[in-house]
Structures are given as structure tokens and as C-alpha cells.
Amino acid sequence: MSKVAVLGAGAWGTALAKVLADKQNPTFLWSHREELALLINERRVNERYLPSAPLPPTLRATGDLEEALAGAELVVLVVPSHAMREVVKLARPYIPNRALICSATKGIENDSLMLMSEVLVDELGRGVEPRLSYLSGPSFAKEVAAGQPTAVVVAGKSNDETVAVQHAFATERLRVYQSDDVVGVEVGGALKNVVAIAAGAADGFGFGHNARAGLITRGLAEIARIAMVKGGSPLTLAGLSGLGDLVLTCTGELSRNRTVGYEMGRGRTLDDVLTHLGHVAEGVKTAKSAYDLGVKLDVDMPITTEVYRVLYEQKPALQAVVDLMNRSLRKE
Numbered sequence: 001m002s003k004v005a006v007l008g009a010g011a012w013g014t015a016l017a018k019v020l021a022d023k024q025n026p027t028f029l030w031s032h033r034e035e036l037a038l039l040i041n042e043r044r045v046n047e048r049y050l051p052s053a054p055l056p057p058t059l060r061a062t063g064d065l066e067e068a069l070a071g072a073e074l075v076v077l078v079v080p081s082h083a084m085r086e087v088v089k090l091a092r093p094y095i096p097n098r099a100l101i102c103s104a105t106k107g108i109e110n111d112s113l114m115l116m117s118e119v120l121v122d123e124l125g126r127g128v129e130p131r132l133s134y135l136s137g138p139s140f141a142k143e144v145a146a147g148q149p150t151a152v153v154v155a156g157k158s159n160d161e162t163v164a165v166q167h168a169f170a171t172e173r174l175r176v177y178q179s180d181d182v183v184g185v186e187v188g189g190a191l192k193n194v195v196a197i198a199a200g201a202a203d204g205f206g207f208g209h210n211a212r213a214g215l216i217t218r219g220l221a222e223i224a225r226i227a228m229v230k231g232g233s234p235l236t237l238a239g240l241s242g243l244g245d246l247v248l249t250c251t252g253e254l255s256r257n258r259t260v261g262y263e264m265g266r267g268r269t270l271d272d273v274l275t276h277l278g279h280v281a282e283g284v285k286t287a288k289s290a291y292d293l294g295v296k297l298d299v300d301m302p303i304t305t306e307v308y309r310v311l312y313e314q315k316p317a318l319q320a321v322v323d324l325m326n327r328s329l330r331k332e
């Protein structure tokens, strides 16, 4: 590509920008904090968010959206979900007419209860839909940046454009699958973060492997229920952006969402954990959106509901376990 813009200079934006820049695409990494962009250019590493990854000369950081976007063939959106709408509004005047636009953000907007795909169409218009795609799957930024073998999926409604994005990201170490199930891929990526908080808490309490495996499996069941009601395929949820990312985030110590649950399971408060985390834990805000969505769509989401009650209604976490285990018995 002649130019790529990555909007969002956190851990994941930096890792994806590195992948694209290592492939010799001139890559602009936009940070909403100018001083971070200056530091990245000076030190050739994003010390704040991804200190382990040296960045190639093909990558340039900037705090100027117009500079990042002018002439870009591919625009990658990787800001936290709560900032997506605001950033897209700011970026809209500068996004080139034919640019492919790929979101790698995982989350559901509070209040509107929109997936990122719905936020993007809301802000950019239906006409842009064929150029939109969504990257998701089990992929810790640190491992991708280190060239550890990783598999992800890119979903989009238009085959040619999605294949173009698939090829843009693919490397010998990053295997990229393609999907046309935008809803399934997005719901899987967003809701696994909520289940990861529960799985982390189970580990923090000192529960065993059984509890974790039960949470992963029953978590997947409720994620699939919501995805289906929203028009996604349950098969997608058996893939990288469902089961794959759920297993990674519920078991991997690098997960920020799992860490939030783990520390709360060990007795720390949510505010204390978030103050010291230094990164976004999307599952916290998404727990509220997912709970509201479950109520709105009349979908039974017991694990999500308990995570919501612990995070937002100060329910004691151990009481949540008791309530989860003692619901009426039912068919699997």
C-alpha cells in the first residue's frame, strides 16, 4: 500500500502499525496525545503502551489526524470503544473517499448499545459499508509485535475489500482468516472481555480448572445467544473471534480484562485495579452494554449479569458465584 493510517497508539494500535510497517507500507500511527507521538518518533518505541517492540523507520507517529489520513489507502481504527464515535467524527473529513477502513476495537458502546460496525455506519453513512471491516481473534499485542505465531479473522460485508484487508495484515507469523459474519465476529470479540473478568475472578478466588472451563463454555453459550438474536451465526462463535479469543483472554495472564477480575477476586476494588492498570479493560464498560442489551433483546445472560452486578451494583463477588450456581437447573 502507498500509505496506511492507524488511529490509536495504544498497545494494539502500535502492534498492528508495526506489522504493517514491517511489511514496508509507509505507516502513520496517530495518537490523540501529541507528546506521545513525539516520544515514539524520538525513541523508536512506544514506551508507554508497548515497550517491548522496536519500531521500524517505515512507521511515523503523529498527533495530527490530517497528516495521518491524507492519501491513506487503509485506515485502521484501534481506539478504545468509548472513544470510537468521537474519533471517527474528527477523522471523517480527512478519510480518503476510497480508503479501506478496518476496526480492530472490541466493545459495545454504552447507552446506544451499538457494535463498532453500527457506530461506524451511523457516523460514516451506509454508502461506506462495503469498505468497512473488523479484525478480531486471539491476539495479545505483545505477542503479535514479537512475531509470535497468531491467527485472527477479518470480517466484512464485501468480499473483495475484506480480502484486500486480509492480505494487507497477513505475514508469515500472522495468519488472517476472512469472514462475512460481521455481527458474529464483533459480538464474539466484545463479549469475551466480560466473561474474562468472571474467569479472572474465579482464579483470584482460588477456584480450580473446572470453574474456568465451565465459565468459558457457558460464557460462549450466552455470547452465541446474543450474536444469533442480532443476526450472527453460531458457527462464527466457535471460531477465532468466539471460542479462540475467549480461551485466550480467560486463561492468558497478559489479559487486562482477566487481570481486573483476578485482582477483584483477591479483594481489591474496581477503582483501585483500574487506577493501576494503565491500559483499557474493555470488559468493564462492555459489561454494562451487554447487560442492557440482554435485557433489551430478552436474552438470558447469567454470567454477564453477575459481572455487571459486581462491577456496577457493588454486589459481593462471592455472592455472585452462589447466585450463578444456584439458578434453577436446566437443559444444556
Ligand SMILES: NC(=O)C1=CN([C@@H]2O[C@H](COP(=O)(O)OP(=O)(O)OC[C@H]3O[C@@H](n4cnc5c(N)ncnc54)[C@H](O)[C@@H]3O)[C@@H](O)[C@H]2O)C=CC1
Residues within 6 Å of the ligand: 008, 009, 010, 011, 012, 013, 014, 031, 032, 033, 049, 078, 079, 080, 081, 083, 086, 087, 104, 105, 106, 107, 139, 140, 141, 142, 278, 279, 280, 282
Ligand atoms: N492490547 C491487546 O492485546 C488487544 C487490544 N484489542 C482492542 O484494541 C482496542 C485498543 O486497545 P489497546 O490498544 O490495547 O489499549 P491501550 O489501553 O493500550 O491504549 C489505549 C489508547 O487509546 C488512546 N485513547 C484513550 N482515549 C482516547 C480518546 N478519547 N481518543 C483517542 N484515543 C484515545 C490512549 O491514549 C491509548 O493510546 C480495545 O478495544 C481493545 O479491546 C484487541 C486485540 C488485542
Ligand SMILES: O=C(CO)COP(=O)(O)O
Residues within 6 Å of the ligand: 106, 137, 138, 139, 140, 141, 193, 196, 245, 248, 249, 254, 255, 256, 257, 258, 280, 281, 282
Ligand atoms: O483482546 C485481546 C486479545 O485478543 C486482549 O485482551 P485484553 O484486553 O483482556 O488484554
